[in-house]
Amino acid sequence: GESVGLHLPTLSVQEGDNSIINCAYSNSASDYFIWYKQESGKGPQFIIDIRSNMDKRQGQRVTVLLNKTVKHLSLQIAATQPGDSAVYFCAENIETSGTYKYIFGTGTRLKVLA
Amino acid sequence: GAGVSQSPRYKVAKRGQDVALRCDPISGHVSLFWYQQALGQGPEFLTYFQNEAQLDKSGLPSDRFFAERPEGSVSTLKIQRTQQEDSAVYLCASSFDSGDYEQYFGPGTRLTVT
Numbered sequence: 001g002e003s004v005g006l007h008l009p010t011l012s013v014q015e016g017d018n019s020i021i022n023c024a025y026s027n028s029a030s031d032y033f034i035w036y037k038q039e040s041g042k043g044p045q046f047i048i049d050i051r052s053n054m055d056k057r058q059g060q061r062v063t064v065l066l067n068k069t070v071k072h073l074s075l076q077i078a079a080t081q082p083g084d085s086a087v088y089f090c091a092e093n094i095e096t097s098g099t100y101k102y103i104f105g106t107g108t109r110l111k112v113l114a
Numbered sequence: 115g116a117g118v119s120q121s122p123r124y125k126v127a128k129r130g131q132d133v134a135l136r137c138d139p140i141s142g143h144v145s146l147f148w149y150q151q152a153l154g155q156g157p158e159f160l161t162y163f164q165n166e167a168q169l170d171k172s173g174l175p176s177d178r179f180f181a182e183r184p185e186g187s188v189s190t191l192k193i194q195r196t197q198q199e200d201s202a203v204y205l206c207a208s209s210f211d212s213g214d215y216e217q218y219f220g221p222g223t224r225l226t227v228t
Contacts, residue, residue: 008154034216043118043205043219044157089156099169100212102147104156 008087010109019077023090023105028071032093034102035064035075037086044089047075077110085112116140118220120206126226127196135191135223139208146189147217148181149205157205163189164212196227 013019025033031052036044050057050064050073057064063076073090087109091102119138127133139146145164149157150173159173165186174181178197183189193200203224207217 036219041221043207043221045219046216049216096170099162099164100145101159101162101170101173102217103159104149107156 008107008109010111012111012113013080014113015082016079019075019080019084019110021075021077021088021108021110023073023075023108025071025073025090025092025105026103027092027094028068030092030094033064033066033073034091034093035062035073036089036091036104037084038089038107039086047088080110080112082112082114085110118206118208118218120204120220120223122223123221124224124226126228129196129198129227131196132192132194133196133225135193135204135225137189137191137206137208137220139187139189139206140218141187142210143208143218144186144211145209145215145217146183147207147209148189148191149207150175151203151205151222153202160191160204193225196225198227201225201227 034049035047037047038044048059048062048064050066055066061078065074087107089107090105094101121136147162148160150160151157161181162170163183166183178194180192203222205222207219209215209217
């Protein structure tokens, strides 16, 4: 399949270590955020979401942290596995006059080293 | 299948040709989004439908791009007189309703304009 994220920032981690992927968002009025994982040749896949009334949310092996003061999101992956290798995007939900759109960040490629 | 499907998966068009890309959202999903993803970039919003109503088309790059969802289910993105800069992956996503709901993405259509 086609490659995703050929020129994206890359984070390389050893298998079993924890990974932290960061994202800055643009709109202080955004109230809903999603982290996506995208493997080559596939569409983005939902990982975890968080609403603006929370600063932390945990899933299975993943944690999202939200700092609204500096408009920053992070995704923490515990015990990183080879199957976690992909490009990761954050997305913010922006409402404008009753319509909604998602604005995606630039993405980070995660490489898991065996 | 239960997911979002898109067809064709790959399309090669000669410059100046018209193309039509199809999206079958998850049954019952009210909201449908189209995105354009250039190589090495995150998805960029094109347009948004709530049922059959196109509520936001602010991301369509030119009047050569046209999207429709006449019966509130299947959607078609049409590009007239394709140009080389239209080469990208076109992603479709659907969600249960508008607002803070998870989007489910299709696998995308890779368009190459020669």
